């Protein structure tokens with residue numbers, strides 16, 4: 001970010017992607033730098049009034065998690081300060097008033113954060129050090145280029161993984177802070193600064209924060225990791241970990257999850273299947289967004305896919321739905337409608353259905369560009385884990401063959417992998433999945 005020798009003086013950790021007190025390399029690094037120069041340590045969070053398509057269900061989840069983080073930091077005499085507004089409006093003055101000697105920030109491959117960091121750097125002269133606390137093998141170290149797929153990134157990650165997949169040191173009580181620095185955050189006031197749209201339904205099956213994430217992890221390892229390789233692809237069984245909302249907001253560390261899974265003694269094939277998703281697939285998404293500034297555009301699709309989708313753009317569409325009909329889950333396909341309802345009601349669609357869901361949007365939209373923007377908008381609006389590199393890579397995989405190979409050409413899809421309703425119905429009890437979403441709808445407030 002910005003080199004420069006670090007003189008003695010306050011160290012500020014600008015928390016954004018990794019919103020947790022424990023297992024957080026950004027915080028551990030900031031503390032080590034502050035201890036080295038016998039300086040105070042501060043944590044700040046810049047709370048923006050809007051964040052993409054985020055609504056109240058996302059901000060509630062995030063802010064409740066942050067307030068738990070505040071109390072964990074307080075126990076270590078480390079203040080958390082929430083500053084409302086765009087970072088460039090608040091952070092430079094804060095750093096200058098404090099005469100900060102170093103700013104530590106989280107690695108984040110998304111456009112929003114890149115723009116924030118660029119704007120802040122333009123206003124301050126303090127050294128800025130970026131730490132990748134989200135990935136196990138840091139994104140910039142795993143690979144210096146956009147990877148074709150999991151098969152090209154996997155060996156690079158596997159070669160380095162053991163150096164990075166370790167236990168974490170604990171955050172210390174900060175020896176150069178004092179209790180009078182700990183001014184409590186006014187969370188009611190913070191919430192009032194948020195101007196996002198209100199979600200139609202709240203999400204009540206999952207509680208936010210590290211404590212809830214840790215319980216979800218322990219239950220997953222005990223009850224669901226054994227057998228995960230088999231059950232994870234069946235939307236009628238609760239076989240996935242349900243950790244993605246916590247991982248998205250950085251309320252739990254992926255390294256912590258991988259470390260506990262590896263120590264679990266669960267059957268090898270299940271551990272392997274889980275770590276493939278958690279480490280390789282997830283880090284492939286960061287790789288995609290970091291090395292493709294156009295990660296949410298058709299231009300990021302591989303050439304073979306762009307060409308073949310264009311060749312089939314004029315193919316007749318037996319079904320063509322405007323975004324509003326998709327959003328209200330009113331298509332001819334009850335399986336697809338059930339997936340849309342699951343996402344709207346629970347804030348989380350089953351992983352297998354996400355592929356089917358996005359691919360049908362391609363089939364029922366006038367072109368790939370429209371399909372891409374519709375899938376991203378709906379996913380970012382309703383999914384608790386949305387607005388995330390995994391989402392942009394997941395939608396690009398489904399609609400544009402990113403990280404996938406070419407398949408025999410067919411109408412509309414060209415060489416992009418096709419998924420049929422019949423294929424889905426052959427894999428799991430689709431009627432049960434449909435009924436489950438109807439019941440969920442009746443039960444939800």
Ligand code: FAD
Pocket residue numbers: 232240241242243244245247248277278279281282285349350351352354355358379383385386387388390391392394395397398
């Ligand atoms: P588990 O099966 O328990 O997996 C554990 C973790 O591994 C996940 O939390 C996630 O971090 C990672 N992981 C699993 N599958 C994938 C994958 N295919 N790609 C990248 N990482 C993966 N994931 C999101 O976090 N946010 C999204 O907005 C999102 N949108 C998607 C959209 C589409 C169209 C597709 C095909 C996939 C999308 N995914 C997204 C990826 C994947 O479906 C989810 O990560 C997963 O279903 C989350 O549920 P879980 O944590 O219970 O998964």
Ligand code: FO1
Pocket residue numbers: 015016017018045046047048049051054058059062108110113248249386387388389
């Ligand atoms: N990060 C911030 O630093 N400040 C915010 O106010 C903020 C709001 C927000 C709302 C919804 C959401 O999904 C993410 C949000 N983030 C915010 C970013 C988030 O913590 C991650 O850094 C990014 O989503 C990238 O993964």
